[in-house]
Each structure stands twice: as C-alpha cells, then as structure tokens.
Amino acid sequence: MNSFPPEIVLEAVANGLLTGAVYGLVALGLTLVYGVLHIINFAHGALLTLAMYAAWVAWAAFGLDPYVAIIPLVPIFFAAGYAVQRLVIGPASRGDDQNILLVTLGLSIVLENAMLAIFRSDTLSVQVDYAMEVVEAPLFFSAPMLLSFPRLVGFGVAFLVAGVLFVLLTMTDTGRAIRAVAKERTGAALSGIDVAHIYAVTFGIGTACLAVAACLLLPSFYVNPRVGNAFVLVAFTIVVMGGMGSVPGALLGGLVIGVVESLSGLYLGDSLGQLGIFVIFILVLLFRPTGLFGARA
Template sequence: MFAPDIILAAVLNGLMTGAVYALTAVGLTLVYGVLHIINFAHGAILTAAMFAAFFAWKIGIDPYVAVFALAPIFFALGYALQRFVIGPSSHGEDRNILLVTLGLSIVIENLLLAAFRSDTRSIDVPYGFSVIDLGFTFLSVPRVVAFAASCAAAAILWLILAKTDTGKAIRAVAKEKLGASLVGIDVAHVYAVTFGLGAACLAVAACLLLPTFYVHPRVGNAYVLVAFTIVVLGGMGSVPGALLGGLFIGVVESLSGLFLGESLGQIGIFLIFILVLLVRPTGLFGARA
C-alpha cells in the first residue's frame, strides 16, 4: 500500500484538478438548469477557447492576462450561438436542441482539426514548473493558481446570479419560463445570456489549463464527459452541486490513477457516472428529475 503522505498528496492534487473540472461543470449545469438541455457542444467550446488562449500566448500574451479578454469574447460568442443558431434552428423542441448542439460540437471540433491538424501543442511559460514546497509534497504553482482562480470565478458567478437583475431574471426563467415572460422578461435573451456565461466559464477554464496542459482539436472530449459526470453527480442544474462534484471527481480521478494506473484512471469516473445515472438520476443535490 501507499504511505499516507502519498495519498494526501494525491488528494491535494485531485482537489487542484477538481477545481478546474468544477469550473467547466458549472457552465454546463447553469445551461441545463435554465434551458433544460444538455449542451453537447460544451467540450468543443472548451477546445476552441484553449486554441484561442494558445494563439494569444503565441503573440506574446500570457494566459493569465488573456483570460480578461477571452472571457468577454467567449461570452459574446456563446450569446450569439444560442441566440442566432441553437434557438432558431431547434424550434423549441428538446430533441432538436440535443441534435443541434451535437452538430455544433462536430463542426467546431473538425474545423479546428482541419485548420490546425491533429498536432499536440503546448506552451512554455516561465512559471510552468515552479512549485510550492509543503514539506511532504510539492504543489505546482499553475495548478494552485488554477484552484484559486476557479474558486474566484465561481464566486463571481454566484454574485451575478444572486445580486444582479440579470441574475434574478436567469433564476426566474429557470423556475418558470412562462411566468417569467409574463412579467416582461425576454426569455430568448436570458437563454442567450446563460449560454454566454457558460462559454465564459469555459474560456476561464481554458486559460487556467493551458500552462500545464496541451491543446489538441479533441482535447475538449476528455473534459466534457468528466463535466457531464460532475453535473449528473451534483444534480442537473445545481451550481453548488457542480462545485462539490467537481472537487470530488478530481480526487476520485487522482486516487484511481494512483491505485489502478493512468490508463484506467478515467474508468472510475465513468463508473460513477453510470451508477449515478442509474441509481439516482437527480444527483446528490438536484431536486428536479
């Protein structure tokens, strides 16, 4: 067996990864909570954001700086995507939205593949290998930054939802679409804003991932199933559920990687996913079936 030190280190590392997972999942769960659909284009948008961050770095902008530009840009992109593509083309039917977002993910992913080929790209930042010494283990600086920034982004999102008028409108639409439109809320606009917020979360996650990860046209796939798992585990539509679920999944992945080996590390995640879907599809925190 492993010494407690190693296990503790694996748990800490899992928490770091989990925070970024949580951020990708928050975007997904928000969209589900309001639009009641699963956005299958989520992974592809993350990939697009990582490419954007990569090319920002190419022209000399550090990902930690680029995030302040990319988050608004991806908010606008997400808004436009929902308002002008997904909304109109699905005629308000859930089944259609499912197919349209799947179609979009195929388009985005393969256009990136056609444009940049399947090369794996990574960036080389000066702080890439800096570590913090905790005595029994080392924590990589970019991952600590990712952890802190993910928490900050989640807090900002919570403030937007709780304190602003737009946030109130979003929560109103999530609860009762018809009622919200009766009191004068523009539902199509709220849908698009929600989608935009989801995309902005992904842009932030992309900038946080890039210093320690690589970019590849299919890189989003690895994250999107993890994000689905977290969302299902935390309860579809529940933001706190997504945060806790993300941290939990990060730790599970880290530990099953330690005990089962890297190539089977993800199996643990999928088994949790299938189990939760079968046994308790409403998740641990979700109320709605």
C-alpha cells in the same frame, strides 16, 4: 493493493482537489445551460477546445500569458456564446428540445472540423516558465507536500469564478431573471423578462466559464482538435453527480471527481485513473439518480 505512506495519499488528494476545481468550472457552464435552457449542450467540448486554441493563439501570436489572456477571452467568449444561442441554436430549434440536441451536435462537428482544418491534428502547447513549478505545502508530520503551481492557480481562479457567479445569480436582476426563467418561463415572460435574451446570456456565461477553464488548463495541458471532449465527458459525470442544473453541485462534484481520479490513478496506475470516475458515475446513477444536490423526483 499497494499501501502508500499518508503524505503520498494526502498529496494525491490535494492534487485531485486542485484539478477537480477546474473540472468543476467546465461542469459549471454545462450545468448552468442545462438548468436554464433544459438542453444538453453537445457543443460544450468543442467550445472548450476553441477556447484553448484561442488562448494558444493569444500566447503564440501576441505573447500573452494564458493567465492574462483570461481578461480579453472572457468577454469575447461571452459574446460568442450569446450570439450562438441567439442566432443559431434558438432560431434553428424552434423550441423543440430534440432539435436543440441536434443543433448543438452539428455545431460541435462544424467547430471540430474547422479547427482540424486550421490547426491540423498536431498537439500544441505553450511554454511558460512556471508550467512545472511546484509549491511546497508544509505538513507537520513529514516532509512538505509538493503541489503544482498551475493547478493551485486553477483552483483559486475556479473558486473566484464560482463566487462571482454566485453573486451574479443572487444579487443582480439579470441573475434573478436567469433563475426565474429556469423554473417558470411563462411567469418570467409575463413579468417583462425577455426569455430569448436570458437564454442567450446564460449560454454566454457558460461559454465564458469555458474560456476561463481553457486559460487555466493551457499552461499544463496540450491542445488538439478533440481535447475538449475528454474534459466534457468528465464534466457530464460531474453534472449528473452534482444534480442536473445545480451550481454548487457542479463545483463539489468537480472536487470529488478530481480526488477520485487522483486516488484511482495512485492505486490503479495512471492509465486506469479515469476508471474510478465511471465507477462513481454508475454508483450515483444506481443509488442517487438525482445527484447530490438534485431535487428529489
């Protein structure tokens, strides 16, 4: 195995953390929906793709910078997620978990093919002048580390979103109702909580997280009709690793996976970067199947 000078390794770790925060954001939406609705949302990837196209259209048609596009896209995607759960997934599933699985899978197929029909399979990207910009982070023992500017923004915004979510879930009645419904539906209904509404709000928040993630990814990433799946595969790993349904687990798991991917890219070559993720995934399943923050079985 190659040995690298410490500043190179440090830089890889730092860039891994930065990427990992956005992975964590994608996983956050997935784990929240799982934790509350107890369903694996197979449409998560397609919804991420949809959000990336939306951010691309905002840029291509309206000249909106992807970071600015967060402001209109978050409410739009929250409303879309709310409507999908309330009008499609909820009624179609009739409370049966297997049906929900199939409905979300069907939804992802419909969405992907609709996007394929509209945007074709070409890869699209936005051109912003800061896409390749780097920020120098000083190190006391060597030349400064080079950190990608879009990734730094992604890291900051992902943590901001996690902070907002934390406040929402612990300080507001709606947030507490979400946590209550996650563990005790009957008790929640008898306390006057409209469970179907809370499900839809949760799905809306998960979808809004994707809108933020899409806007953070777009300056440095391309979009095509299947791009979301690559991220969601990683997000599934993070959700299992962090503990199904655990919000801090998703964020921490995202950071760990980001670093693992970055380091295995460094040592094994870029094309094998994702290998490390799945090695970790298998190790977690073997030795800590409930995840880092998961409840003990």
